[in-house]
Amino acid sequence: MQIDFELLHSKLEALKNKYQNLTYLETDPICFPKQYKDPLDIEVVSLISCLFAYGNVKSIQGFLRPLFTLLGPSPFQTLQEAGSNYQTLFQKLQGYRFQTKKDNQNFFQTLVRIISESKNKSPLWESKFLDQAGKFQEESSLQNFQRFWEKELQTTLGKKPLTYGLQFLIGKSTTNSPKKRLSLFLRWMVRTSYPDFGIYQKIKPNQIPFPLDVHIQKLIQILGITSRKSFRSSDAYLIKDFFLKIKPDDPLLYDFYLTRVGIIEKCKASYQEGVCEKCYLKEICLVVPRGIEPRLQG
Numbered sequence: 001m002q003i004d005f006e007l008l009h010s011k012l013e014a015l016k017n018k019y020q021n022l023t024y025l026e027t028d029p030i031c032f033p034k035q036y037k038d039p040l041d042i043e044v045v046s047l048i049s050c051l052f053a054y055g056n057v058k059s060i061q062g063f064l065r066p067l068f069t070l071l072g073p074s075p076f077q078t079l080q081e082a083g084s085n086y087q088t089l090f091q092k093l094q095g096y097r098f099q100t101k102k103d104n105q106n107f108f109q110t111l112v113r114i115i116s117e118s119k120n121k122s123p124l125w126e127s128k129f130l131d132q133a134g135k136f137q138e139e140s141s142l143q144n145f146q147r148f149w150e151k152e153l154q155t156t157l158g159k160k161p162l163t164y165g166l167q168f169l170i171g172k173s174t175t176n177s178p179k180k181r182l183s184l185f186l187r188w189m190v191r192t193s194y195p196d197f198g199i200y201q202k203i204k205p206n207q208i209p210f211p212l213d214v215h216i217q218k219l220i221q222i223l224g225i226t227s228r229k230s231f232r233s234s235d236a237y238l239i240k241d242f243f244l245k246i247k248p249d250d251p252l253l254y255d256f257y258l259t260r261v262g263i264i265e266k267c268k269a270s271y272q273e274g275v276c277e278k279c280y281l282k283e284i285c286l287v288v289p290r291g292i293e294p295r296l297q298g
């Protein structure tokens with residue numbers, strides 16, 4: 001199918017105008033790092049929020065909210081000062097879905113150790129994505145970051161292999177999966193405009209993979225952007241390349257707004273009259289029967 005880029009662009013702009021509003025941040029895990037000003041707090045809270053951002057919004061928030069209350073007004077400082085007292089700090093920490101209570105304690109013990117060695121220098125982890133020449137590489141940068149964490153978690157566990165929960169949390173450096181939670185973390189760290197933070201300066205917004213979460217995976221199919229049904233890490237870059245044609249400097253601009261169609265509008269990726277009639281993407285969505293005039297123009 002031939003895509004009408006001008007029409008797609010105008011619909012994406014309409015979505016952006018609708019959802020570029022602070023009240024909609026509450027429906028996204030970015031609401032957690034948004035509560036902090038210091039880049040060190042923002043980076044630490046962003047990483048934790050993204051790694052645990054799987055499952056439904058209610059359970060993600062139900063786990064993260066008490067955790068960040070526990071970490072106080074400066075999570076970076078709390079973790080930095082925790083030292084050997086980390087066990088007391090995380091005594092009440094619960095498990096979350098695939099992570100047992102013990103997995104979470106091991107993860108935070110690792111984070112405490114990494115942060116205590118960080119010398120208060122922001123950014124903490126941009127260099128972990130880069131190659132030896134300080135460059136971001138599509139084929140290896142996210143894997144570099146995962147390898148760094150695998151090694152650090154291994155240090156915490158001693159001779160034991162990573163548990164399923166810990167491996168799931170950081171993802172496997174050797175698999176071909178789209179690495180959507182790390183892509184989201186990069187989006188928050190690299191993009192400079194709303195709603196993201198622009199803390200990483202060496203990686204450019206037009207280099208990073210599109211976060212292919214479940215909502216985006218459905219939307220890119222029903223908007224005719226891809227015919228793929230399953231996704232690999234290379235697809236996250238192909239989708240980013242598609243959006244480069246619309247926004248050459250900032251291809252992930254519409255990610256936050258597109259995911260609202262799934263999260264807020266409850267798009268089911270099939271025609272549901274009550275939902276689709278109000279959708280700003282109706283005119284360009286392939287599952288909408290043609291001949292039905294949109295009642296609401298975007």
Ligand code: SF4
Binds near residue numbers: 276279280282288
């Ligand atoms: S028109 Fe319906 S199916 Fe298509 S994107 Fe909108 S809500 Fe989803």
